[in-house]
Structures are given as C-alpha cells and as structure tokens.
Amino acid sequence: MHGSARPRKRLLRVEINGRWREDAVLDGALLVDYLRETVRLTSVKTGCDGGECGACTVLLDGVAVSACLTLAVRCEGRSVETVEGLLKQGRPSRLQQAFHERLGAQCGFCTPGMIMASEALLRRNPHPSDDEIRAALAGNLCRCTGYVKIIESVKAASEASS
Amino acid sequence: MTIVYEARTGRHGVPLIDGVDKVTGRALYTADLDRAGALVGVILRSPVAHAEIIRVDTSKARALDGVAAVLTGADCRVAYGVLPIAMNEYPLARDRVRYRGEPVAAVAAIDETTAQRALELIEIEYRELPAYFESTDARAPDAVLLHDNKPGNVEREVHHDFGDLDAGFAAADLVREHRVCCAEINHAQIEPHACLAEFDPSSGRLTVQDVSQVVYYLHLMLARCLEMDEAQIRVIKPFVGGGFGARVEVLNFEIVTAMLARAAGGKVFMQLTREETFLTHRSRPQTDVVLKLGMRKDGRFTACACEVTQRGGAYAGYGVVTILYAGALLQGIYDIPAIKYDGYRVYANLPPCGAMRGHGGVNTRFAFETLVDKMARELGLDPFAVRRANLLRAPTQTMNGLMVQSYGLAECLDAVERASGWKERFGRMPAGKALGMACSHYVSGSAKPIHFTGEPHAVIHLKLDHDGGVTALTGAADIGQGSSTMVAIAVAETLGVGLDRIRVVSSDTAITPKDNGAYSSRITFMVGNAAIAAAQNLKMLLVEAAAKKLESAPEEIVCDGGVFRVGQGGQAALSFKEVVSAALIDEGAISVKGSFTCPVEFQGGKHRGGAVGSTMGFSYAAQVVETSVDDATGQVSVDKVWVALDCGRAINPLAVAGQIEGSVWMGMGQALCEETRYLDGLAAHASFLDYRMPTIVESPAIEAFIVESKDPNGPFGAKEASEGALAGFPPALVSAIGHAIGVDLLELPATPDRLLEAIGKRRQKAAAAARKQRAAS
Ligand code: FES
Ligand code: FES
Numbered sequence: 001m002h003g004s005a006r007p008r009k010r011l012l013r014v015e016i017n018g019r020w021r022e023d024a025v026l027d028g029a030l031l032v033d034y035l036r037e038t039v040r041l042t043s044v045k046t047g048c049d050g051g052e053c054g055a056c057t058v059l060l061d062g063v064a065v066s067a068c069l070t071l072a073v074r075c076e077g078r079s080v081e082t083v084e085g086l087l088k089q090g091r092p093s094r095l096q097q098a099f100h101e102r103l104g105a106q107c108g109f110c111t112p113g114m115i116m117a118s119e120a121l122l123r124r125n126p127h128p129s130d131d132e133i134r135a136a137l138a139g140n141l142c143r144c145t146g147y148v149k150i151i152e153s154v155k156a157a158s159e160a161s162s
Numbered sequence: 163m164t165i166v167y168e169a170r171t172g173r174h175g176v177p178l179i180d181g182v183d184k185v186t187g188r189a190l191y192t193a194d195l196d197r198a199g200a201l202v203g204v205i206l207r208s209p210v211a212h213a214e215i216i217r218v219d220t221s222k223a224r225a226l227d228g229v230a231a232v233l234t235g236a237d238c239r240v241a242y243g244v245l246p247i248a249m250n251e252y253p254l255a256r257d258r259v260r261y262r263g264e265p266v267a268a269v270a271a272i273d274e275t276t277a278q279r280a281l282e283l284i285e286i287e288y289r290e291l292p293a294y295f296e297s298t299d300a301r302a303p304d305a306v307l308l309h310d311n312k313p314g315n316v317e318r319e320v321h322h323d324f325g326d327l328d329a330g331f332a333a334a335d336l337v338r339e340h341r342v343c344c345a346e347i348n349h350a351q352i353e354p355h356a357c358l359a360e361f362d363p364s365s366g367r368l369t370v371q372d373v374s375q376v377v378y379y380l381h382l383m384l385a386r387c388l389e390m391d392e393a394q395i396r397v398i399k400p401f402v403g404g405g406f407g408a409r410v411e412v413l414n415f416e417i418v419t420a421m422l423a424r425a426a427g428g429k430v431f432m433q434l435t436r437e438e439t440f441l442t443h444r445s446r447p448q449t450d451v452v453l454k455l456g457m458r459k460d461g462r463f464t465a466c467a468c469e470v471t472q473r474g475g476a477y478a479g480y481g482v483v484t485i486l487y488a489g490a491l492l493q494g495i496y497d498i499p500a501i502k503y504d505g506y507r508v509y510a511n512l513p514p515c516g517a518m519r520g521h522g523g524v525n526t527r528f529a530f531e532t533l534v535d536k537m538a539r540e541l542g543l544d545p546f547a548v549r550r551a552n553l554l555r556a557p558t559q560t561m562n563g564l565m566v567q568s569y570g571l572a573e574c575l576d577a578v579e580r581a582s583g584w585k586e587r588f589g590r591m592p593a594g595k596a597l598g599m600a601c602s603h604y605v606s607g608s609a610k611p612i613h614f615t616g617e618p619h620a621v622i623h624l625k626l627d628h629d630g631g632v633t634a635l636t637g638a639a640d641i642g643q644g645s646s647t648m649v650a651i652a653v654a655e656t657l658g659v660g661l662d663r664i665r666v667v668s669s670d671t672a673i674t675p676k677d678n679g680a681y682s683s684r685i686t687f688m689v690g691n692a693a694i695a696a697a698q699n700l701k702m703l704l705v706e707a708a709a710k711k712l713e714s715a716p717e718e719i720v721c722d723g724g725v726f727r728v729g730q731g732g733q734a735a736l737s738f739k740e741v742v743s744a745a746l747i748d749e750g751a752i753s754v755k756g757s758f759t760c761p762v763e764f765q766g767g768k769h770r771g772g773a774v775g776s777t778m779g780f781s782y783a784a785q786v787v788e789t790s791v792d793d794a795t796g797q798v799s800v801d802k803v804w805v806a807l808d809c810g811r812a813i814n815p816l817a818v819a820g821q822i823e824g825s826v827w828m829g830m831g832q833a834l835c836e837e838t839r840y841l842d843g844l845a846a847h848a849s850f851l852d853y854r855m856p857t858i859v860e861s862p863a864i865e866a867f868i869v870e871s872k873d874p875n876g877p878f879g880a881k882e883a884s885e886g887a888l889a890g891f892p893p894a895l896v897s898a899i900g901h902a903i904g905v906d907l908l909e910l911p912a913t914p915d916r917l918l919e920a921i922g923k924r925r926q927k928a929a930a931a932a933r934k935q936r937a938a939s
Contacts, residue, residue: 042194043187052850107642108184109403146827
C-alpha cells in the first residue's frame, strides 16, 4: 500500500526569526521537525518522546511553546523565534551572554530551550524573582547544572537590563 | 547570590571555551549533523524478559521496498563488553534474550515509516524461560542460569578483609547494624542516544559520529565486533548532551548502526527514543547494603563490616568494577582500623547496569553515613565531632593500598558547619524542619585503566604553526563538564599566553591521540598533567628560539604575558609571534607532546581486585542539607544545601562550582524521587514523566565552597570536582529527615509513600510504648 494515498501537504507561510518564508509541509508535521529538518534550525532539540523535557521550547508569537507538541501548520501567519534569532549582528543577546558567562550551560543540550523560556519570561516580566524564574522554567529539564547557575544567569540578564 | 568560590579562591574562573556555541545554538550534537542521504536505522526489541530464540525470519522485511539492510544476531559473531574479562553481550541477541527491550534485529531503510514497517515484518519465535527481576530470586538455588558460566547467577563475589575485625568490634562501646535498600536510578542525560555511521565500500573505511564519552573504547569495540582493522575506523565525538557514565561503555546501538552502514554500503543515522534511551542505560544498580559499625564513646570508629548486593541486570558491563568500588571506597575517607567487605553482583533479567556518577561508592556511603548519624545520636555526640574524630592524616596509605596525598576534609567540615549555622541551629529548629550532614569522597581517575596496555595514562599533542596559534589535540571527551576548557587553561597558564591563543580539538580518533576518555573523573588530573607537560615542552622550544634571537642563554629568558625577555624586566623583548617565527625557521611547523603516567605505587593493593579504587588523589566533600518534612503527607522538600569540596586546586573555579552544584543536585534526585520500576521486566519508568527527577521548582539554592588542599601530584595541585560531593547528599538528607520527624528511613528514594510507611511504623512504636507504660502504671 506504499504510496497509494499521498499524504496531504499544504503551503505554510510563517515568520521565522524575523524572516517570512513559505514551505510545503505535511498536515501532521510537527513544528520541531519542520524547524530542524526543513529550516535547519538545529538549536531546537528533541530530548524526549513528547512534551516532557522542554528542550524544544521556541517562541510562538512571543509565547514559549513546546515545538514537539505544536503542529507546523498551526503557525500559519504567525511568528516563530528560536535561539538563533536572539543574535544581533551575530552577537549573543544579553540573556545568551549571561548563560555563557554564568555557566548556565554545561553540556548545552537543554540550553536553547531554557534560554527561550527565559526570554519569554523576561519579555513579560523584566525583573523576575527567583520563584518567578522557577515557575517559568518548570517545564524545562536540565540534568547538568542543578539549575543554580541557570537561575543566576536569568537574574544577571534581568539585572543588566535595568 | 554570593559567589562563594570566588571569595575563597580569589579567582572567578572562565566561561567554557565552547560556551558561546551552546548559547547561540551553533553547537552541533549528533542528531544535528548533516545527514543528507542517510538511511534511517531502527532496532527491534525483545518483548519477553528471558527466552530462547527458536526461529528468525526476516525474508518479508528484506523484500520490502526501501529496505537497505536487515541484521539479526546471526550477523553478530563477536561479543563485546567494557571489561576485557567479561565480554558477554552481543550487539543483537543470538540464541537467547535476557531482558525485555534487548535488541534482536535491526533495519536500515529510506525513511522512518519504511523502517518501522520492516520491523513489523520480522518474525521471531521465542521459547520463554523463567525470568528473575530481584537479586534474591535470581540467586535462588533452583534458578535457571542467565549465563552458564556463572553459578547462582552471581557475576562476581568479592570478599575483602583488612585489619582485625573481631578486635575492632570488641573495642567498641556501641555496635549497630542496619540494612538499607537503594533503588536503581538512571543517568537521564537530556540528549537521547544517537549515532551517525558511514561506510565507504570502495575504501573499506568506517566513520562513526556518536554520543560517546570514550571514543577510544568505541573505536576498539567497533573493530572487534565488525572484525575490521582498527586503522580503517574513525570515531568522532560532536557536542555531547551529558553522559554521567551512561556513555562510558560501548552501547549496542552504536555497533548496530555501524553494522547497518556497512551492510547497506552507506550512511545510517539512528536516534533512540527516550524510552529506548532509558533501556540502554548502564546505570546505578538497585543495591542492598547491610552495614555494621563499631564506635567508641568518643566517636572513634573501631570496625566496619559491610555486605553489598547489586542487581546488575542481564549482562556484565562494568559490574565487576562496580561491586569492587562499593567495597574499596569504604576506605580513603576516614581512619577505620578494620574493614570487612562482602560483595555480590547478581545477574537479573533487566537491562544491564553500569557506571554512574559516583560509581560504586554512593549506596555504601549512604548506608555508612546514616548509620554514623544514628549512632552519634545514641551516644549523644555531634555528627561533626564524630567525623572529626576519625579524620585521616595525609600522606597515608589505606589498608587496601590506596594512597592519600592531600586531604582537605577537615576544612570542608569547618566551612559547611560555619555557613549553615550548624552550632546555633542543629537540634533547635521548628517542628518538621532539620539539618543533616554527611561526608563523601571520590577518585581522581582510576590509576589502573580498564584496558591496561602499559601506555601512559594520558597523552596530549600540541601544534604550533605560522599563525602563532596553539592547537591542543586531546582524546579527552568534553561532555559538558568543561574538560576542553581545562586543557586550554593548563596550556595557556604554562605557556604564559592568553586563552585566545589556544584552540582545543577533542575526540576524533583520526586526529587526536588516544585517551581513556571521560570516566572516573580522570581528565583533570591525568589529562591536565599531560597538558602541562606538553606545554612545558613547547615552551622549552620557544625559549631556546628566543635565546638564540636575543643572543642569550635559555636560562636567562623570562616569558611573561606572551613576551620573552632577557632577565626579569629586561630591555630586549620579543613578542610571542616573533618567537614563533624564530622557532619555525629551522624545523617548520612544530608538534610536541606531553604525557602523564600514574606511578605503579598508586595503582592499588596487591589483593585480587585491588586496582579498583586506586587513584592519584581523592576529592573530599562535606555537606549540610536543610529540609522540611510534612508529617501528614510524607512530602519532603530541600530548603538549602551548603557543600564544600576539596578539589586540590580549582583550575577553573567557575566550572568547579558548576560541577559541585550539579553533582549535589544529582544526589538529591536519587535521594528524593528518582527510581526505575519494572513490571515483569517491562520498564514502567521510561519517560521523563514517569522517571521523576527534580525540576527547577523543587531545586534549592546550593552554596558551594571550594577547599584547596594542593595535591602534590595534581596539575597545579588539582584533583577531581565532578563526583565527590554526590554521595554525601542522600545520607545528609535522610539524616535530616530523621532529625525532623524522628523516623528511620532505610530506603531510597525518600518518596512520600516510603516516608508515610516509616511514619506509620514510628506511630505504631509510640503507641505500643504508651500502652506498655499505661499497663505498667
Ligand atoms: S522534545 Fe521534550 S518537550 Fe519537546
Ligand atoms: S546543561 Fe546539560 S542538560 Fe542542561
């Protein structure tokens, strides 16, 4: 039955990291696969079998979502941001720099997701408390840092922005 | 947030040299590599826990359009394993399966859907055998053997006896014994296992890119299982998303991917699901410990007897080493006049266990430290005082032949006692809250490598060319712990140049010298020393060139801040670039190397198994944990941790602090909530929802102190920093729980159900005592 009913594709128009693009995607394609395979934004990681780890966190219209739980076609006409999009003229943003300098990233696998979840937080709350940071990052697992330096990184970025 | 380590060492340290790649998304992990044209590899797994394989038919799968290769156990002729003495595993099971989820066949196909469809078409018939999921069942006299050469399903028995045990217990004022049980846990690194293998049929060469912590072992095992000449193989480690021991051993999927690539004559990519990654684990085994301790009224230990049973899973893996470590690491931290150890590593029909951070020592440390706490309470002694009464005096050699050259445990104790306000607060906290403390230690690399060849323990190559850049080539695998940054610092500090002049290329077996990789916390000590040696050799060449150019003698040349002068503050000066140009004139591009070898006297005792535990230096840690326990729900929360680690010298204090925090937190996961569960051998924990590790919400502030005891043999005095603090957390927490609500918890993790059971027992005991008192009055 191979290939008898061709799976349906449709044209997706989406703004990714500030640039509009159009791609044919399957109805059932996940945002994480679209970003990784088609757009080649490999910062968006797959750490689990769906919705458990937050490694795939991206911003959809500024809100942190799990790209592995989001259909690509749901992003029609909307804006998607990944950690690559935070760079300004190739330079890390203040938040990225803070994660670097404060060792918020050890192996770095959770890091893009962690930074995007933190970015969403700082946009709506530029000066979060430790507990607000914890609440915002509750869905992002890290196995390396014990989270201590992740909290420090977010704090440092928020302090630098005052 | 105070950065205590900076105050302590006067140095802050440097961010990781590959840190910017990680925060910008540029870092490529195995699954991120360009896999244009790659086939998709998938594995078929056994649905039963123990069975003979009666019939295998792959004809339908082979006939499916788009299938490039199908492999079964029949294609795997050679067994593999991390220990040369215990290789009893095949990449795909032959004749017999021994755990649910064991790989039995594999397919490479043009896409995932086709590959999965092909798996469904493979027919395998099993004849089931009795299966054992607990050590006691596997050891039952009539149990079927998992491996015919291991009677009683015991993979390895260890019996070690040091000092006069009877005299020790006779000299004690108090002798107590308890039995603890620690659940099996998992590394749960966030990156799932993945492998990209490419076989070129015309050259016969194989290139494998993979999540390994030890590319050299993988290289060896690929050659072995594929029966290839090692020279035809290249293994490359891209960025790796954590390891913690999960990737020290060669794993079945790595070999299978390479075999598929060869069978298909091309490129195959395989990524395991999270569920499969949980099955392919090699982690800390379920462990029963019976520990007996003798103590004098003043807190001095007199003797210790310890029996450990580890449920090792279906294959050998690291098992022999783990069961030896569990006994060996009873020593090297306190002065105990007599120690008897009996260890049993047991086979069971579960995925094989192996090495996990704190390898072998964690569960015995839990049994030891919690018993010390209880006995201290009984004798009315302060837990800190008991530890202080039993400190070692370095340099010394333990009864089992381990060398202790530097020992900062006393300072660690002082630091956390002060910072936690122990003297003022211990025993005086509100109901349900308490402090607990414990100590721990770990090796800085095993002084006798597993694959003993007689070669140096570490080799580093340095390359210097016309651009004035120094490239350090190392086989040491940076898996997030920052080892490449450590190498860069060691080279830069020795040469007296800035870090920006150094590049580190790590773990590519075609380019970097052989290295035993990231295991047993060996890299800082061994590779660090090799890096310094290499940099000194390079510096010598540069100094000679500078002397020639400045018409002076090499002894006269001073190099500081990248500038070479004659004498301190001398007028004539050459820049680094000028000296490099001068040095290249005679020979062209420069290559030097440095190596490090652990002297034989450090390689452990003469007794059987005496090499395990041997090391050049132990790290030491003390920690205090503050907890709140809800007596009604059994819910435990960790409010704060103070931890001090003696790492000899912090080459990079920032990274050391990160390692201390991460290891303490991992100990917290084991103590609070992490455990694997199997239902008739079926993994019921194989997702991040079912395998509960602490989220950021449950994770406390950890205040880390660095103690620098300056090890005489360590690079700049350094020892390990990544594992030593882990084992102290579980006993510190369980002791704190004991002080908070008066229960005696004998199991890990301290989940609400276990706590409620212990609380119930405490209530029954109290009620019985009250009844007795009523009856008496
Ligand atoms: S990949 Fe784990 S939540 Fe999306
Ligand atoms: S840095 Fe490794 S998982 Fe977070």
